[in-house]
Amino acid sequence: MTAPADGWRQLDRRTVVASAALALGACVAAGVPTLMGMRSADRFSFTVAVGLAVGGTVLVVGLAVVLEYVRLARTRFRVGTDRVEVRSGILVRTCRGLARERVRTVEVTADPVLRLLGLASVRIGTGQRTSATDKPLELRALRRPDAEALRGLLLDREGRIDPPHPREGTPHEAGAGGSSPHDDGAPRDATLAVLDPTWVRFAPVSLLTPTLGIAAFGVLLQGADWIGLQQTVLTDAADVAIALGLVVSLVVGLVVVVVVGTVASVAVFVESWWGYRLTRERRTGSLHVRRGLLTTRSTTVEEDRLRGVAVVEPPGIAWFRAARVDAVATGLSAADEQRSDPRGLLPVAPRAVVERVVAEVLREPVAPTREVTLRAHPVAARRRRVRWALMICLVPAVALAVVAVLVGSTAFAVLTAVAAVLGLAAGVRLGRLAYRNLGHGLVGDYVVTRHGAPGRRTVALRRGGILTWTLTQTPFQRRAGLVTLWFTTAAGDGRYGVFDVGVDEAMAFAVETLGERFSPYLAAASMTP
Amino acid sequence: MTVPLRPPREPLDPRVRSWWRVHCLAWPVLLAVVLGVLGLLIRPIAWFLPVAGAVVVVGLLLAVAFPAYWYRVHRWEVTDDAVYTRSGFLWQEWRAAPLSRIQTVDTTRGPLQQAFGLSALVVTTASSRGAVTVVGLDHERAAEIAERLTRATQAVPGDAT
Numbered sequence: 001m002t003a004p005a006d007g008w009r010q011l012d013r014r015t016v017v018a019s020a021a022l023a024l025g026a027c028v029a030a031g032v033p034t035l036m037g038m039r040s041a042d043r044f045s046f047t048v049a050v051g052l053a054v055g056g057t058v059l060v061v062g063l064a065v066v067l068e069y070v071r072l073a074r075t076r077f078r079v080g081t082d083r084v085e086v087r088s089g090i091l092v093r094t095c096r097g098l099a100r101e102r103v104r105t106v107e108v109t110a111d112p113v114l115r116l117l118g119l120a121s122v123r124i125g126t127g128q129r130t131s132a133t134d135k136p137l138e139l140r141a142l143r144r145p146d147a148e149a150l151r152g153l154l155l156d157r158e159g160r161i162d163p164p165h166p167r168e169g170t171p172h173e174a175g176a177g178g179s180s181p182h183d184d185g186a187p188r189d190a191t192l193a194v195l196d197p198t199w200v201r202f203a204p205v206s207l208l209t210p211t212l213g214i215a216a217f218g219v220l221l222q223g224a225d226w227i228g229l230q231q232t233v234l235t236d237a238a239d240v241a242i243a244l245g246l247v248v249s250l251v252v253g254l255v256v257v258v259v260v261g262t263v264a265s266v267a268v269f270v271e272s273w274w275g276y277r278l279t280r281e282r283r284t285g286s287l288h289v290r291r292g293l294l295t296t297r298s299t300t301v302e303e304d305r306l307r308g309v310a311v312v313e314p315p316g317i318a319w320f321r322a323a324r325v326d327a328v329a330t331g332l333s334a335a336d337e338q339r340s341d342p343r344g345l346l347p348v349a350p351r352a353v354v355e356r357v358v359a360e361v362l363r364e365p366v367a368p369t370r371e372v373t374l375r376a377h378p379v380a381a382r383r384r385r386v387r388w389a390l391m392i393c394l395v396p397a398v399a400l401a402v403v404a405v406l407v408g409s410t411a412f413a414v415l416t417a418v419a420a421v422l423g424l425a426a427g428v429r430l431g432r433l434a435y436r437n438l439g440h441g442l443v444g445d446y447v448v449t450r451h452g453a454p455g456r457r458t459v460a461l462r463r464g465g466i467l468t469w470t471l472t473q474t475p476f477q478r479r480a481g482l483v484t485l486w487f488t489t490a491a492g493d494g495r496y497g498v499f500d501v502g503v504d505e506a507m508a509f510a511v512e513t514l515g516e517r518f519s520p521y522l523a524a525a526s527m528t529p
Numbered sequence: 530m531t532v533p534l535r536p537p538r539e540p541l542d543p544r545v546r547s548w549w550r551v552h553c554l555a556w557p558v559l560l561a562v563v564l565g566v567l568g569l570l571i572r573p574i575a576w577f578l579p580v581a582g583a584v585v586v587v588g589l590l591l592a593v594a595f596p597a598y599w600y601r602v603h604r605w606e607v608t609d610d611a612v613y614t615r616s617g618f619l620w621q622e623w624r625a626a627p628l629s630r631i632q633t634v635d636t637t638r639g640p641l642q643q644a645f646g647l648s649a650l651v652v653t654t655a656s657s658r659g660a661v662t663v664v665g666l667d668h669e670r671a672a673e674i675a676e677r678l679t680r681a682t683q684a685v686p687g688d689a690t
Contacts, residue, residue, distance in 0.1 A: 467654050467655060467656050467659055470622065470623065470659070471623040471624075472621065472622045473532060473621045475619045478621075486658075488654065488658055488659035490655035490656050493657075494657035494659065503532055503533070507532075507533060518625075520608070521535060521613060522533060523533045
């Protein structure tokens with residue numbers, strides 16, 4: 001790729017093909033089911049419909065090609081010594097720029113169409129949302145090697161001042177914005193983790209499984225509707241259900257949901273984590289996650305943006321002694337604008353792997369999440385949790401009771417009793433689990449907090465990454481002698497809480513963690529340690 | 530059990546009580562007007578009229594009782610190295626924003642606040658959840674503090690994350 005002398009570069013022209021293919025795909029996806037639904041119509045109107053569909057498709061694809069062509073012709077970008085700039089806009093010209101030192105994350109993604117064409121999109125983020133102009137810059141699309149080179153260039157702080165000389169035996173490409181210091185698979189990257197195919201066994205243990213299993217029925221019915229068979233499918237299903245009896249058909253339905261959901265969640269796992277590799281660039285220390293089967297994602301987190309990690313155990317996964325690792329880093333907080341969650345450092349994996357990866361990511365000999373001794377919270381916190389859990393778990397029983405009273409049938413009364421007993425048992429168990437999962441502690445340079453039920457999350461936050469503290473107390477907490485202590489940070493969720501901790505312990509813990517940043521606010525009476 | 534943190538030194542501007550009173554009354558009165566008009570126009574729901582009266586009474590009670598209480602609870606101060614606030618009567622909150630971590634300092638004024646000569650001081654940090662707000666300062670005082678804080682934070686290098 002050659003660049004003009006002033007450094008302004010263009011996007012790759014083949015993006016037009018990708019956009020045309022996407023437009024064609026959308027037209028086919030909309031047109032084919034419509035035509036299928038019209039099969040029963042008479043010959044003339046069907047022919048007209050086909051004509052309209054084909055004409056419309058040609059029009060839409062043509063429009064997409066023209067628009068994309070103009071967009072590409074009008075878009076330029078430049079990587080200067082201090083700034084990244086993008087000029088774009090068909091009618092209204094905009095020129096957006098970012099100071100290079102503010103670039104925090106660079107994401108290289110490629111959907112299947114872009115991949116076939118050897119292209120990739122680049123998103124350049126600052127990680128700060130203080131103004132509307134801080135939206136990530138998106139370049140769609142560049143040739144894959146150019147995209148990777150751009151990523152390396154932008155995240156290579158030293159390279160900006162003094163571009164490294166091409167080393168012997170390293171393929172070197174003279175990119176437009178300077179030399180490319182980054183090569184795939186170059187020995188300077190230390191691999192922290194690669195995908196172990198056996199981890200796929202954890203994929204079905206997820207809320208995704210029932211959701212997708214049930215969603216499959218909806219898709220089936222919708223598909224049947226398109227080809228005009230919805231009624232047939234429903235009556236057939238009803239016939240089968242009557243023939244099998246209530247219990248058997250319920251069991252069969254459940255098995256189908258589980259099987260379909262399992263297949264679907266495994267498919268989702270394979271799509272998002274295929275080829276997963278977590279590496280650390282030796283010279284800059286940046287962490288780099290690469291993953292994805294159809295859509296490949298590549299996220300880089302600079303080391304000095306990392307404030308800690310979150311070890312997440314989704315509901316049920318604790319039985320398998322496994323967990324996921326997310327990064328707590330500035331610049332990765334806005335998941336709303338990202339197509340995929342960019343925080344994931346490790347998919348759900350066995351605990352030993354989790355602990356090793358956490359330790360290596362944080363450059364500690366032992367993972368703080370393992371080394372820490374978590375302090376339990378007061379019993380009052382358990383009462384609160386059991387009460388909340390009961391309130392949630394008894395909702396079905398209350399609803400059934402209302403129906404039982406209104407209808408006045410004994411069958412509903414029995415169901416109500418069963419639901420009440422089950423709800424009580426589940427509520428107490430869930431509440432106690434939530435209490436057991438509460439904990440906070442301090443180890444080395446890290447504050448560790450844990451909470452949640454049925455899943456749980458353990459966050460290890462570097463003390464230096466804590467901006468400040470917030471203390472909140474509700475009337476109920478006041479009566480129980482509890483308080484919630486929050487540590488705010490520029491990373492991740494913005495703040496991480498130590499929930500329902502005893503008042504005195506909260507003061508002591510805040511002093512221990514923040515020292516001079518908290519102790520001036522203590523009332524004189526409690527200053528004595 | 531009360532939290533053993535010392536209260537921040539400064540109270541809000543006394544005029545904030547009037548502002549709160551207007552707030553306490555504005556919504557009930559609006560609601561009462563709607564209910565009253567409906568009750569007058571539509572015969573079968575004439576009982577809306579006493580309800581409207583009750584709503585106004587509740588609003589009056591709130592306006593009499595609460596602002597004085599809130600005024601005692603809401604406090605703030607700017608120390609040498611932080612902005613420290615306490616707010617909330619039932620749902621209490623203590624916050625501190627160290628000067629070294631402040632990113633922006635703004636003052637905002639709603640139309641009602643302007644009428645009372647009040648301003649709100651909003652101090653944001655790099656955390657999406659870490660903003661410290663002081664509602665109800667004299668607006669000249671707020672502007673002066675904002676300027677002082679801005680100068681103090683500019684003296685600190687780095688991007689305060």
